Amino acid sequence: MKKLLIAPALVATTFGLGACSENYAVEGGLAGAAAGAGVAAVTGEDIETYALAGAAAGGLAGYFIDKNDDCDGYGRDGYLDEDCFGDDGYPDDPRY
Known part of the structure; x- marks a missing residue:
């Protein structure tokens, strides 16, 4: 159950940063974390690992998109x- 609380905690701690950025790194990280956690929940894999991997991939992709x-x-x-x-x-x- 503790692992399911990681994604909302990630959202709560990074949500306020989105207004200041010049790119979509924060938003991409949040979307990636949610997608990773969703995939892990469906496949029965480790939610924390998939959420972190998704956040990293989404944040990196969003960094290169100019707002x-x-x-x-x-x-x-x-x-x-x-x-x-x-x-x-x-x-x-x-x-x-």
């Missing part, structure tokens, strides 16, 4: 948001 399609400048990792290339004060897109 607002606006120029958000440089991120904490030092990379320039691809929506900024060519805007005033930013370099041209080096990929073209």
